[in-house]
Amino acid sequence: MMIVRMLRWLFGYIRFTLEGTFPERFLNLASRRGIPLWGLTHEDNTLSAMARQHHRAALQSIAEKTNITVGGIEYHGLPYCLKRYRHRVGLLIGLVVFGLGCHYLSGIVWSIDIRTPSLLNEYEVREMLREHGLTEGTPAKQVDAAGIINQISVSDRRVSWMTVNIMDTHADINISPNLASVVQRPETLPLSNMKSIADGTVTKVEVYKGAANVRVGDGIRKNQLLVSGLVEYTNGQIVLTDCEARVFARTHRSVDLHLPKRYTLPRIQETVTKQTMTLFGLSLPLTIQGNPSGTYAQQTTRQQVTLLGHPLPIYVTEENWRHYENVPVELTLPQAQELLQQKLSLYEFFMLAGTQQGTVLNRQCTITEESDGFVLHADYELEEDVCQKTVIPLEETAEEPASPLPAV
Amino acid sequence: MTRRQPSPPPKRPQSILGAHLGTLHMDISSNREVILEGNNGILEYNDRSIKINAGQYIVSFQGRGLHIRTMSERELVIHGFLTSIEYII
Numbered sequence: 001m002m003i004v005r006m007l008r009w010l011f012g013y014i015r016f017t018l019e020g021t022f023p024e025r026f027l028n029l030a031s032r033r034g035i036p037l038w039g040l041t042h043e044d045n046t047l048s049a050m051a052r053q054h055h056r057a058a059l060q061s062i063a064e065k066t067n068i069t070v071g072g073i074e075y076h077g078l079p080y081c082l083k084r085y086r087h088r089v090g091l092l093i094g095l096v097v098f099g100l101g102c103h104y105l106s107g108i109v110w111s112i113d114i115r116t117p118s119l120l121n122e123y124e125v126r127e128m129l130r131e132h133g134l135t136e137g138t139p140a141k142q143v144d145a146a147g148i149i150n151q152i153s154v155s156d157r158r159v160s161w162m163t164v165n166i167m168d169t170h171a172d173i174n175i176s177p178n179l180a181s182v183v184q185r186p187e188t189l190p191l192s193n194m195k196s197i198a199d200g201t202v203t204k205v206e207v208y209k210g211a212a213n214v215r216v217g218d219g220i221r222k223n224q225l226l227v228s229g230l231v232e233y234t235n236g237q238i239v240l241t242d243c244e245a246r247v248f249a250r251t252h253r254s255v256d257l258h259l260p261k262r263y264t265l266p267r268i269q270e271t272v273t274k275q276t277m278t279l280f281g282l283s284l285p286l287t288i289q290g291n292p293s294g295t296y297a298q299q300t301t302r303q304q305v306t307l308l309g310h311p312l313p314i315y316v317t318e319e320n321w322r323h324y325e326n327v328p329v330e331l332t333l334p335q336a337q338e339l340l341q342q343k344l345s346l347y348e349f350f351m352l353a354g355t356q357q358g359t360v361l362n363r364q365c366t367i368t369e370e371s372d373g374f375v376l377h378a379d380y381e382l383e384e385d386v387c388q389k390t391v392i393p394l395e396e397t398a399e400e401p402a403s404p405l406p407a408v
Numbered sequence: 409m410t411r412r413q414p415s416p417p418p419k420r421p422q423s424i425l426g427a428h429l430g431t432l433h434m435d436i437s438s439n440r441e442v443i444l445e446g447n448n449g450i451l452e453y454n455d456r457s458i459k460i461n462a463g464q465y466i467v468s469f470q471g472r473g474l475h476i477r478t479m480s481e482r483e484l485v486i487h488g489f490l491t492s493i494e495y496i497i
Contacts, residue, residue, distance in 0.1 A: 028449035031481055040476035042454045 012053040012077030015039070020068035023047045029062045053077065108280070109138050110169040111304070111311040119158055119177040128152055129173065136313040137280030140166050191240045191392040194227035196220045198386050200251035210243035220249060220386070229392055240392065246385050250361070253351070253380040257343050259336050260373040264326040271322050272296075278315040286316075296321045336374040337367055344378060351380075358384030432462040439490040442469065445483045450476075458486055459496075466496040 018026055030037055030051075035058055039050040051059060053075065063070040085091055112129065114122050129135065132148045145164035153159050160178035164171065194210065202218045210227040214220060227245040232238050275286035298321050305314040331339070344365065352358050362381035367374060435443040444460060444467075451466060452459040453476065458469045474488035 024450045024453050027453070027476075027479060031449070031479055034481045036478070036480040037476075038478045040453070040479060042475065047453070 008050075008052070009077045012075070012079040013050050014053050014056055015048065015050045015072075015074040015076060016059070016070050017072040018047040018049065018063070018068050018070060020066065022066070023068055026062055026066045026068045029066060030059065033058060033062070035059065035062075048072070053079070106169060107139055107141065108169065109134070109136060109140055109143065109166065109171050110313040112136060112171040112173060113311075114173045114175070116173075116175045117177045119179075120156075120175060125173065125175060128156065134164070134171065135281055137282075140169065143171070190242055191229050192243050192389045193225055193229045193392060194243045194245050194247065194387040195390050196222055196224045196226050196247075196249070196386045197388045198222055198249070198251040198253075198384075200249035200386060202247060202249045203383060204246075204248040206246040208244040209241050210245055212245070212247075214247065226387060243389065245387055247387050248383055249386045251382050251384060251386065253382060255344075255347060255378050255380075257340055257347065257376040257378070258373055259331065259340055259343075259376075261331050261336075262328055263331050263339070264328050266324040267327050269323045269325045271320060274319040274321070276317045276319075278317065280313050292321050292323065294323055295325070296323050298322075331374070333367075333369060333374070336369075340367060340374060340376040344376060347378075358382050432460070432467065434467075436493075439471075440487065441477075442486045442490070442493075443483060444486070447484055450484075455488070460484070464497070468494040468496055470494070 020026070027037065027040070027049075035051060035055045037049045037051050039048075041048050056073075060070060062068075112126070112134070114125050116122055116125050126135075129148065129152075132151055134143055134148055143164070143166055145166060148164050149162055152162060158178055160176045162173065162175045164173055166172075199221050200219075202214050202216050202220060205212055205214065205216060207227055210229055211231045212227050213225050220226065226247045227243045229241050229243045230238065231241055270292075272289055272292050273287065274289045277284045277286055298319060300317060300319050302315055302317045305312045305316060329335075348360070352360070359382065360380055361383055363378060365376060365378045367376050432447055433445040437443075446462075448461040448463050450458070451461050455474050456470065456472065458474050458476070460467045460469075469486055469490055470492040471488050471490040474486060474490070477485040477487045479485075
């Protein structure tokens, strides 16, 4: 039915009304002459119908014969549309340009979807693809997928294998990492001991390789041997090994953080926003702003424009330039407390990052005001892994020249 | 002076079934649509009643909102809410 409607529209049709005493005769005669009619409706003693436009003359003659008045003729379809817009050349040119544009744009790569492991970031892969001729705006027929795969796999050792799939206007890149390029195994395993990095009391001992020299409840000092790499078995065999162990101990730490009374705080003086639109690799500035001078902090966000969930090759980049200026201020005690707490949070973050799975059991902080500034004193009670691996220098001792024997 | 005889009307092509039986052939879909093949013309047409000449009898369709969807030399499609079909002999 859809095709029939489309054909009727393509060839053009007329809609007309019939007024008279016996319109059924008109219909019968039209049927006898092989003129197809459709959409016959009867409303308010008026019959309306539709017919092909080239049957119009024949219908007029039937109407005269049957004493029926054919009126209200409306013309529909493509021939009448073309006739109506025949003087509008711009419309025709626009249609042609639109068709050519659709044809051209359907043949180029609009978006590149990169699935890469953490070993290679997306920016690196995008740059590599750009060097090998695949970027947004590249004609899809010119993309040599096999060549790109070969060249990148050979030039970058981190790539184990990769796929480049061009699907219409979308490029799908999938990369698998070469883990062998990252993991560097030593040729010979070092022989090592485990020593303590702090004073404290042992709370937990986990020895995987080596011989433990401490037990739970023992007090330990800094640089004390906790786990030995020299293991003596019950059969008398002695083996040197690379220790693997974790010894947790309750330790104490204290820190003093100073803050002068006259302090300089960074304050935002000016914010400049620049917007750039990138279309098929061509950057177009949306705002008329130059790069500001002085001390600025820049924050850039890049967003891909999507249409109904489909990514378009249009990126909008927004750069926020914030001009900071250091302003000297006289700190009050509440301000100093706030700043010192921030510093203490940073200290704890890095201290705990430096320790191995450490947890803060107890913390006591005191802030005192002195003549030149404020001091925060913090005492920590921690439970942390106090093991530190120290390599046993066997080769150096072996190469040492033998001491001469004392003369007898 | 001899009067020129009018040429006989062209023979109407009929459907295979209609030509074989020499009668009207109807396809009725529920009470919504009727497809007729081999009719001899419309005798009455309005939105409540459509009468079709089937040669030796008349078929009358009664209903609401009746209209002829397509009409060609061979077939006729009636659409609407049919309430009765009557054969008038």
